[in-house]
Each structure stands twice: as structure tokens, then as C-alpha cells.
Amino acid sequence: MSPLTKRERIRSRITAVIGLVLVWNLLWGEFTWMNTISGAVIAVAILLVFPLPPVKFGGRLRPLHVIGFFARFFYDLVVASFQVAFLAFRPGEPKSAIVAVELRVKSDLNMTLVAEAVSLVPGSLIAEADQQTGTLYIHMLGVRDAEHLERLRAEVLHVEARLIRAIGSDEELRRVNAPREEPAT
Amino acid sequence: MTLQGVLDAIAAVCMVTGALLSLAAGVALLRFPDLLSRMHAAAKPQVLGLLLVLTGCAIRIATVVDVTTMVLIAFFQLATAPVAAHMVGRAAYRDGQTRTDLLITDELAPQMDRFSERPAERNGRASVDPPA
Numbered sequence: 102m103s104p105l106t107k108r109e110r111i112r113s114r115i116t117a118v119i120g121l122v123l124v125w126n127l128l129w130g131e132f133t134w135m136n137t138i139s140g141a142v143i144a145v146a147i148l149l150v151f152p153l154p155p156v157k158f159g160g161r162l163r164p165l166h167v168i169g170f171f172a173r174f175f176y177d178l179v180v181a182s183f184q185v186a187f188l189a190f191r192p193g194e195p196k197s198a199i200v201a202v203e204l205r206v207k208s209d210l211n212m213t214l215v216a217e218a219v220s221l222v223p224g225s226l227i228a229e230a231d232q233q234t235g236t237l238y239i240h241m242l243g244v245r246d247a248e249h250l251e252r253l254r255a256e257v258l259h260v261e262a263r264l265i266r267a268i269g270s271d272e273e274l275r276r277v278n279a280p281r282e283e284p285a286t
Numbered sequence: 287m288t289l290q291g292v293l294d295a296i297a298a299v300c301m302v303t304g305a306l307l308s309l310a311a312g313v314a315l316l317r318f319p320d321l322l323s324r325m326h327a328a329a330k331p332q333v334l335g336l337l338l339v340l341t342g343c344a345i346r347i348a349t350v351v352d353v354t355t356m357v358l359i360a361f362f363q364l365a366t367a368p369v370a371a372h373m374v375g376r377a378a379y380r381d382g383q384t385r386t387d388l389l390i391t392d393e394l395a396p397q398m399d400r401f402s403e404r405p406a407e408r409n410g411r412a413s414v415d416p417p418a
Contacts, residue, residue, distance in 0.1 A: 183331075194318075197322065217364075220367075221333060226368075227368070228372075
């Protein structure tokens with residue numbers, strides 16, 4: 102991955118300061134000038150003492166798709182929760198599987214967000230992540246058979262596609278929309 | 287029914303459902319066969335249960351100071367629960383704490399040697415060896 106330019110690094114830092122000031126205000130419970138100023142001082146101090154790793158964000162926000170992503174995400178979270186709750190009370194031990202899913206967009210940001218989202222949707226949990234190849238190794242709970250497994254695998258790629266549609270760059274969007282070549286076995 | 291009555295009913299439903307989901311998460315923690323399965327229980331019903339209880343509280347309390355704190359709790363719960371589950375699961379898998387007889391397939395096992403060694407190279411730094 103190419104190193105960030107100076108401008109990108111400054112933008113990344115300003116975003117971090119804004120985020121921290123927001124959290125500070127929320128912690129105090131109200132937005133006042135006093136909270137904002139003291140929050141900004143503390144945010145700068147935090148960033149000086151604990152510099153955050155720079156995050157490269159090359160995409161742009163598509164508000165409609167962002168809403169769509171979150172709507173689908175919360176729907177999935179509800180389904181997942183009741184599914185696990187159901188499995189908890191069902192007799193017998195649930196079967197599971199670990200599958201490798203290679204993401205199409207290999208940026209750190211995309212991998213992190215997909216991993217977060219996938220952990221909260223039905224049946225999946227990240228067991229290992231390979232930053233170099235952009236592969237997530239996902240533990241699937243409650244897998245019935247091989248066909249079910251393939252459906253779950255496709256679902257992970259759908260999560261990625263929805264995410265990229267929401268915040269990805271045009272180039273990343275093309276990569277996600279491109280027909281997926283079948284892996285030669 | 288008054289508006290307050292409707293809000294109370296919604297809050298009650300949220301809280302009871304949230305509590306039941308948390309209970310289910312607890313049962314799942316006890317009953318699931320191995321650690322990776324248990325992390326599912328810790329990550330999903332528990333998060334939604336907490337969100338529902340928070341929603342119920344927010345409807346009942348409805349003061350700005352408390353609701354902003356709840357928003358923060360919800361946000362950090364969503365952001366950190368998967369990370370915690372991943373870190374515990376990863377450590378358990380590397381330590382061989384997984385019940386392999388319950389796995390239909392394991393596509394990670396053949397790749398494991400990629401993760402065990404070469405810590406520097408994974409950061410993309412050690413591509414140049416120091417001169418011998």
C-alpha cells in the first residue's frame with residue numbers, strides 16, 4: 102500500500118480530532134463551547150501521545166446506500182441474535198465450519214469494516230484475518246450442509262458489496278460489480 | 287391509549303426482549319460445545335439485547351444528557367464486541383482449542399503456517415534482510 106501524502110495524513114488527523122471531540126461532548130451529555138474547546142485540547146493531546154495509525158479513505162459517501170447498509174445490517178443483527186438464541190435452546194451440538202473468503206477490495210479500512218459487520222450478522226465470526234491477501238477466515242455457526250455453507254460464503258461477499266456501494270471509491274465499486282471469476286480448483 | 291402509554295409499552299417490549307436475548311446468550315455460553323461457537327453467543331444476542339435495553343431506557347428516561355451517554359454505549363458496544371470476539375477466537379484457534387470434529391470444513395488449517403512465523407514481514411517492513 103502506498104504511503105499517505107502529507108495532505109491525506111492531515112485530513113486523517115483532523116477526522117480523528119473531530120471524532121474525539123464528538124465523543125467528549127457526548128460523554129458530558131451536552132454540546133457546549135466549553136466542552137468543545139476542552140475536548141479539542143484533549144483530542145490533540147491524545148493524538149500526540151498515542152498517534153493513531155493513518156487510515157486511507159479514498160472513497161466517497163453515498164448517503165442512500167449508507168442508509169441501506171445500516172438498515173440491512175440491523176435486520177441481519179436481529180436475525181442473527183434470534184438464530185443464536187434458538188440454537189442455544191435446541192438440543193444437540195450445532196455444527197460449524199471455518200471458511201476462507203477473499204475480499205475483492207483489500208484496503209485495511211474495508212477489511213476492518215467488513216469484519217465488524219460480518220461478526221454481527223447471522224452465523225459468522227472472524228477467526229483470522231490475513232492482511233496481505235485480503236482474506237478473512239470466518240467461523241460459521243449452525244451450518245447444515247455444504248450447500249448452506251456456500252450460501253453463507255456468498256453472503257459475506259454481499260456484505261462487502263453493500264459496504265463498498267456505501268463508502269467505496271468508483272474504482273473499488275467497479276471491482277465489486279465485476280463478475281466474479283470462478284476459482285480454478 | 288395515551289402517547290405516554292404507547293411509549294411505555296414500546297419501552298417495556300424492548301426491555302423484556304433485550305433481557306430475554308441476554309438470557310439466551312448466557313444459556314448459549316454454557317451449552318455451546320467449543321469456544322468459537324461460544325463467541326457467537328457473546329457477540330450477537332448479547333449486543334442486540336443490550337441495544338434493546340438501552341432503547342427501552344432511552345424511551346423511558348428521555349433526557350438529553352442520559353441519551354447521549356447511551357448512544358456512546360451502543361456505538362462502542364457495536365464497535366468493540368466483534369473485535370473482542372475475534373481476538374479471543376483467534377487465540378483459541380491458534381492454541382488448538384477448537385473442536386475439529388464439529389467442523390464441516392476448515393479452510394484455515396492449511397494456511398496456519400503463514401500466521402505463526404514471520405511477524406515482521408506481515409507488517410510489510412522486513413522485505414529487506416539486514417546484511418549478513
